Amino acid sequence: MTKFSGVSAAIALLVFAVVASLSIGPVAIGPTRLGEVFNAIVANGGRAGLPAEFVRDATILADIRAPRTVLGALVGAAMALAGAVMQGMFRNPLADPGLIGVSSGAAFAAVSWIVLGEGVAHLLPQALAELGMPLAAFAGGLATTLLLARIASRDGRTEIAVMLLAGVALGALSAAGTGLLVFTARDDQLRAFLFWTLGSLGGATWFKIALALPFMLALGLAAPFLARGLDAVALGERAAFHVGIDVERLKRVAVVGVAAAVAAAVASAGTIGFVGLAAPHLVRLAIGPGHRALLPASAVLGAALLLLSDVAARTLATPAELPIGVVTAAFGAPFFLWLLMRRRGRMVG
Amino acid sequence: MSGLLAEAVSVRLGGRLVLDQASVLVRPGEVVVLIGPNGAGKSTLLSALAGDVTPTSGRVLLDGAEVGSFRPRALARRRAVLAQTNDLAFPFTVGETARLGLPVGIARREADAIVARNLALVGLGDAAGRPCSELSGGERQRAHLARVMAQLDAEPDGAPRYLMLDEPTANLDLEHQLATLAVARRHAEAGGGVLAVLHDVNLAAMAADVIVALKAGAIVAAGAPHDVVTDKLVRTLYRVDAEVRGVPEGPFLLPQSARSET
Numbered sequence: 171m172t173k174f175s176g177v178s179a180a181i182a183l184l185v186f187a188v189v190a191s192l193s194i195g196p197v198a199i200g201p202t203r204l205g206e207v208f209n210a211i212v213a214n215g216g217r218a219g220l221p222a223e224f225v226r227d228a229t230i231l232a233d234i235r236a237p238r239t240v241l242g243a244l245v246g247a248a249m250a251l252a253g254a255v256m257q258g259m260f261r262n263p264l265a266d267p268g269l270i271g272v273s274s275g276a277a278f279a280a281v282s283w284i285v286l287g288e289g290v291a292h293l294l295p296q297a298l299a300e301l302g303m304p305l306a307a308f309a310g311g312l313a314t315t316l317l318l319a320r321i322a323s324r325d326g327r328t329e330i331a332v333m334l335l336a337g338v339a340l341g342a343l344s345a346a347g348t349g350l351l352v353f354t355a356r357d358d359q360l361r362a363f364l365f366w367t368l369g370s371l372g373g374a375t376w377f378k379i380a381l382a383l384p385f386m387l388a389l390g391l392a393a394p395f396l397a398r399g400l401d402a403v404a405l406g407e408r409a410a411f412h413v414g415i416d417v418e419r420l421k422r423v424a425v426v427g428v429a430a431a432v433a434a435a436v437a438s439a440g441t442i443g444f445v446g447l448a449a450p451h452l453v454r455l456a457i458g459p460g461h462r463a464l465l466p467a468s469a470v471l472g473a474a475l476l477l478l479s480d481v482a483a484r485t486l487a488t489p490a491e492l493p494i495g496v497v498t499a500a501f502g503a504p505f506f507l508w509l510l511m512r513r514r515g516r517m518v519g
Numbered sequence: 520m521s522g523l524l525a526e527a528v529s530v531r532l533g534g535r536l537v538l539d540q541a542s543v544l545v546r547p548g549e550v551v552v553l554i555g556p557n558g559a560g561k562s563t564l565l566s567a568l569a570g571d572v573t574p575t576s577g578r579v580l581l582d583g584a585e586v587g588s589f590r591p592r593a594l595a596r597r598r599a600v601l602a603q604t605n606d607l608a609f610p611f612t613v614g615e616t617a618r619l620g621l622p623v624g625i626a627r628r629e630a631d632a633i634v635a636r637n638l639a640l641v642g643l644g645d646a647a648g649r650p651c652s653e654l655s656g657g658e659r660q661r662a663h664l665a666r667v668m669a670q671l672d673a674e675p676d677g678a679p680r681y682l683m684l685d686e687p688t689a690n691l692d693l694e695h696q697l698a699t700l701a702v703a704r705r706h707a708e709a710g711g712g713v714l715a716v717l718h719d720v721n722l723a724a725m726a727a728d729v730i731v732a733l734k735a736g737a738i739v740a741a742g743a744p745h746d747v748v749t750d751k752l753v754r755t756l757y758r759v760d761a762e763v764r765g766v767p768e769g770p771f772l773l774p775q776s777a778r779s780e781t
Contacts, residue, residue, distance in 0.1 A: 261608035398623045404608040405619060408571055412602075413620050413670060414595025459609035 176457035180470040187477035191239040194481050199227050241374040242480045243473040245439045248386040248431040250472020253446030258400035259424045266447040267432040271314040271340045276436040278344040279310020281351045281363045304437035311433030319425050328421045368493030369440035371480050378438050385434035389427040397461035442495045444502045445472050520583045522546045523681045528567050528577035537563045539736040545712040547679035552723040553716045555733035561716045569600045598681040599670040605663040613662045614647035620670030637669040656690040682706050684715040700726040724748045724769045744769045
């Protein structure tokens, strides 16, 4: 597959996923109807005073499905882009955003808020109290990664292998803390935490999106400047320096960018696994490992895959909603294994 | 002053003195070859000259300026390095690999031309679309040589460029050993400087204008091959008694005549 057709295919899949995500639900709003409602809102110059026949669908779309779709696309894109950057930076096809401690740090902070935050929550204004857990998760994820980067740095150089091992150790430490809090948690707290770890796009609001967007956008804007450096790092850090890359700066930008984007993604949708690992691999299989095309195509494919998973999560067990992390892993993992067995030579260098 | 110069460079790694007051000058138009036993500090000296190891004492000057004062990108325009081992983490094609040496922002058509020219230079002209992971060890080595030559080929600015090769012939058959050394020679003839680490004393004597012999981190001899490559040097470096003979093209050593001292 050429780069152009590969990227086009990913974009087509994303368009399909967006339409599916907006259309499918307890109230079906087909693609034609989507267009009509959208045109009506535009013609009317807003939702106030909309003709009665459009009010219900416009409300569902604008207040529920559109934010959910936008958040899903953003989270999927952020996870996949972060995964592609991490795999390039660590020169390791196994790398995913969890490797630099974001997910485990965020989980520990989230459970801390759920179990210990009650006393503080009622002192805060309502809006802030509701955001307590996502904010805690964001702060916990970012702080863990920065601590990790600090541990792995000496004389201004970050040692990637040390970072990997320290990440495993910090992950174990956060897991221990998380386990201890889970052990002391009440049943309702336990349930809240469990659902958070399985991930959901259910609580999406425009306000949440506005909070998370800048951090995800930061990685997206940095990506074009990382592409050439990540290509060179495939040769090894020393050879990357030989061809003119400031490797230390590349590592700093990559780690901070990934940590911010993933912390924002995890904070707004929980720990959704697998998209960050799998999407870059699928893209690499289709169009090769060059990061200039790999990074944007991974983001597009990640967005599409997460939206499709969310559609499945919403519809497979109606009226109940499956946790999206269960869907991404249940469908993604067998597919990935199948690919791995068939095409192993082209996935790992 | 033109040239790549190590001035009394010492390097201490993990408390061990790996390089002890080594001085080397690579002039434009010259091929300088480092020889010496395993662990003598050849690669460390090359790394110090390439700017990736900071000397514990002494200094490295590239055309008069401290090598550490260059930004990575500026340094990459002046020297290119072929490492001993070259592993790619992902399955890039031969063409993409050669392109990794080129700077950002180079026009696409020019990049294509440079890549094609340098793949042809190493005899991989028709392999551009093949994944590097499917190549033999020797072909892969040549693909990376093409990358390094492409790097020196891009954006010429008239300043001399230095080609640094760490055991470039290690995985190659005789034909490609000679071809690789011919690439290095042509680079020197075109006004560049070459520094190579070679293990084969015969290849070194054939390829070098200047041979620098290292042992235990210190330089024990330096000069033209016919002055430097002698029975005595071979004994000093490798603890091997062998007869060095000469032909008009230079000295040579027959391993068949060797008797190890130990």
